Amino acid sequence: MSLIQINSLGVTLSDPLFSDLTFTLNKGDRLGLIAANGRGKSTLLSVISGGLEQTTGEITTARGLRVGEVAQYISADQLNLTLYDLVLAALPQDQADYESWRVDVALSDLNVPYDIQHTTLSELSGGWQRTALLAATWITEPDVLLLDEPTNHLDLGRIGLLQNWLSGLPKDTAVILTSHDRAFLDEVTNRTLFLRPERSRIFNAPFSTARQELDIADEADARKFANDLNKAQQLRKQAAKLKNIGINSGSDLLVVKTKQLNERAAKLEAAAKPAHTERSAGDIKLTNSGTHAKALVTLDELDVETPDSRLLYKTGKKWIARGDRVVLLGSNGTGKTTLVRQVHEALLGQESPIKSAASVQLGYSDQHLTQFDMTDTPMQAVTGAFDIGDQRARGLLAGAGVSIQMQDTKIEALSGGQRARLAMLILRLQNPNFYLLDEPTNHLDIEGQEVLEHELCEHGVSCLLVSHDRSFVRNVGNRFWQIKGKRLEEVDGPSDFFAQELRASD
Incomplete structure (x- = not known):
């Protein structure tokens, strides 16, 4: 049964975000919404929820339809509430007085511990805040649930829980969600909409399968465009020949035929549409300055400890050689970022059991982008650190x-995607031969993730990285270190770890 009918929908801000969008959302649909950063995903959700008016087209909904849009962020006036009180406040007052048990059920379904439920939101992580917003929306019993980047700030265990929660929703509930997590999309969606300025496409398949079908469709469009132009060219050649013959022979019939052929060619040319070309949100290019050293970084029986000297685990003897792309695996809080920080400090010259080859040139980026002074401008970040002129700096920034x-606005004013691509540009300019990356895909859209994967693999870089993104880890890593209890062990691959983390969420 149809819940929402979208017909010829379009939104134009400074440029068209999407146009002539037509599709039907049915009961039970789990629709993944795919587009690059800033290309209209959140806008479309806001239009569907009624928070924003479209430029063209119309939306028809089933009578009495309840649409619940999960906010991305806690508002300032909600930060002093406990998680429980935020969810309770989503109920009408008369229900809140007598049906608070519904809050208990919703939070139990989402595995929210009792102490977390009664903690002030300002003291909770972004992941728990997102969980609170999800529960507050779900408790209103929507027929259609709208989720905008629901896996942001979630570790793999919480992502697994969210996957299970979505799969357990009533079968008639429809969901539209945006996400840059390809593995998550494959697990929870059954339809995929690729949102484009023109000719958006929808497929009745999860992301990876739909992506293959999209490539086939785009290739077919490209062939049709080329064939149509070729036919038009042939018609014009025939028309030119007939015109010459007609002029020389004085045949009015050939003159008419010439006109008809040119008209047919003009119609073909007018109707021909080039295949979609994805406009990049910004270049991601990396380099590898190379080294003759066999072992770039060596961990010699390192104790990884908390700031108060509590042992997290021992590394044993480990090394990273040329071309090794080592992924560090471990549950949240086990000390992955702590090891990355210790390696970073050692490579900057701090005394440590971590040793590096003299030729190592470091490229470093962490998940919070602390390598930036957020009050600097992008121009200051580039020209202050590298000996390049203003003109080249502006060109590089525009390309990124x-x-x-x-470019002359403070970095703190940039979007998450722009900051991430700026970080990749800084890495490139550092010309490293060893990369140290903590959650490098944060804020990158799918296209950006895939380009980053290609750059890391194509240039044969050496790196130590941490990521919760399963697709990225599988595509990039060629060695894997897993934190197991109090030891760091090398494992054959990430699959067992992923399965373990997802099982823990059941």
């Missing part, structure tokens, strides 16, 4: 997706 207008 930081527009001329934003």
